[in-house]
Structure formats: structure tokens, C-alpha cells
Amino acid sequence: MRSLFSIFSIFFRLGCWSFGGPVAHLGYFQREFVDKRQWLSEQEYLELIALCNFLPGPASSQTGMAIGYQQRGVLGSLVAFAGFTLPSMLLMIAFALLMTTQLSNDLEAILHGFKLLAVVVVADAILKMLRAAIKSHWHSALVAGTAIAVLLLPGAAAQLIILLFAAWLGYLFMQPKIYNQTHSDLSEKSTSGAKVSQMAAIAFVAGWALLLVASWLLPSTAWLESIYRVGATVFGGGHVVLPLLSAEQSITSTVMASELLAGYSIAQAIPGPMFTLASYLGVMLGSGVLGGVIATILIFLPGWLLLLAVLPHWENLRSNRTLRGILGGVQLGVIGLLAATLYSFVWVGTVNAAMDMAVVVGLWWLLCSLKWPVWRVVLVAGVSGLVAFAG
Structure with a gap:
């Protein structure tokens, strides 16, 4: 059993080097x-991704929480969340306090190199998922069809509908034999597992209700409910947070659109989850460092409880024949969604010239062929970003 400290570390x-978004x-x-x-195995990891993409909340952070839960239960999930989120939260709070909206040219160049590395990491992950999940031409057709649909029909609502359609196709046509019948450590850790589940569901509803009452009694706290509600209802990952938060009157009445966009840009440039845009907003809404911490907790809390x-x-759920078919369709749909996202959110705006493509190829060779450790490739990526910008 892994120690809580090792999971956190x-x-x-x-969290310190995971550039590139969800x-x-x-x-x-x-x-x-x-x-x-x-x-965990590739199959178990794919199942986790499918499950977390089907739940509202920050899918990549929820995946990390689930991995922590696998190792040490509820405490493990909290420690995993804290470790992965802390660097990004601190950076976003610092940016808000310093009102930093402009980066130096050298720092922009280094961050550009990190984004080029993200292209490699995402592409490599998609290829590995394809090798683990594709068992027939029908499977590859579903992945390709999902990717095409997401590219042609952007938006969180469209993505949810597309994944629901993939789930329906999985229910109709996916054969249970494609699943490896391996034991999952994500099952109940003790006889209290069912009680934990019930308490989490109750806390999810009760927390929302309390924040609604507080926002009615004290209108100045309405932004707390807004941030919790966004965390409880967002589908599609960190990129969807901006349009949802920008629609909240309790936030936009205090934070100008330019300030919101500046925070969003910073959240994309730094490592870690983009949901820490809430950390920035908590400070900008006049509540200081404490507000930033509270906002961070509130936007992640509903996803953790779910x-x-x-x-x-x-x-029990994963051994159900019907659910296995549905989940199989969602798994393939998620791979198609990730492939489309590789282009629309990672590639576009990052690979803009021949020099950028040359850096991507070089980083691919170091990471995937020579099997260099990620920390060493991160250093090379930063230097390459400086060279690419200079070129």
C-alpha cells in the first residue's frame, strides 16, 4: 500500500510540469x-477516463482523484487532488495578487516549448489508448466518427450528446468480451464503502442547498454558489469553464471581461488543472488569498463528491453486462473526443511554423523512442521554445 506522502509527492x-490542459x-x-x-492496467485506466468524462466536473482531476482512491481510499483521493492542484492554485493566486497580465518574451517562449511537449504527450496517450481499445473495424469507425462529429460540432452540449450517442451504440452493439475481467481496486475499500457513497451524495445536494440559501440571505456571497454550480454542472473539461463563469452575474459584476480573459490565458499557460481559474477569481472578487483557496475548493468539491x-x-457496476456495453461505447467515444481535442485545443495555436513541427518531432523522439524521463524532456522543451521563438 502506498503512503499518503508518496501519493502526494x-x-x-x-502538477508542477503537466502543461497542456486536461x-x-x-x-x-x-x-x-x-x-x-x-x-492500474490500460483497460482500467480507459474505464476510469470514460467514467470521469461521463460525470460533471474536471475530468482529468477526477481521474487523478480516482487513482488516489484506488491506492488509499477517500484520503488518497484528497491527497492526490491536493498534490496535483496546489502548484496551479498558488500560481493563479500569485498572478491575481500581482495583477500580472503580461509575460516577458523569454517566458512566453519557454511556455510555448512546454505546449509543444503537450502535443507529443497527448498524441502518445491517444495512440496507446487506441492500441488497447480497438478490436475491430467497427471500433475504429466509432472513434473516427466521434472525432469528426466533435470537430464539426464544437461545444460542451454537442460533446455530451455525441458521447451519449456513443454510449447508445455501445449498448446496442458492443460485446462484453472486449473487456478484460480483471479485479479493480476501485471497489469498496471496506464495509463502510456504501456509507461513504451515500454521505457523498447527500453532501453534494446539501452543500448546494446551503450555498443557495446563503446567496439569498447574503447577496454578496452569491459568487460562492456560482462557482460551486459551475463545478457541479460543467462537462467538457477546463476549456468550458470560461464561458460558464463569464455568464455568472455575481462574478462579472465585479470582475471585468478583460480581467477574466487574462486569468483564463494564464490558466492555460501554467501547469495543472485549468479549473484553478476559480483561484484567480476568488482573489479578484475582493476576498484575497482566503477567497482564492475557498473558490478552489468550491469548484472542485462537487466533482469529488460525485x-x-x-x-x-x-x-459491481463494471461487471454489469448492460453497463459494460454502454461504457465500451463511451470509452471509444472518449478516445475520439481526445483525438479531436488534440487538434482543436492542443495543436491549433501551438504548432504554427516549420520550426514548431521540428521541435515536436524531436521531443517525440526523446520521449517515445529514447524513453527519456519527462523532467528531462521538459527542460529540453523549454530550451526548444526559446529557439523556436528566436527562429
């Missing part, structure tokens, strides 16, 4: 926990 290290995070998790440490409500029953 591993996730903290990942899809890249899944790639880093695969390399660390499937390929390197073998804490995950706890499901994970103790995961072993």
Missing part, C-alpha cells in the same frame, strides 16, 4: 501510473 510533481494531463497520468508504476458517490460501487 507524485501528484505534486505532476487532455495532456491524461497523457501524463498514463505515462506515470500505467506505463511506469503500473498502478466521484465518491460512484467509486465505492465501481466493481
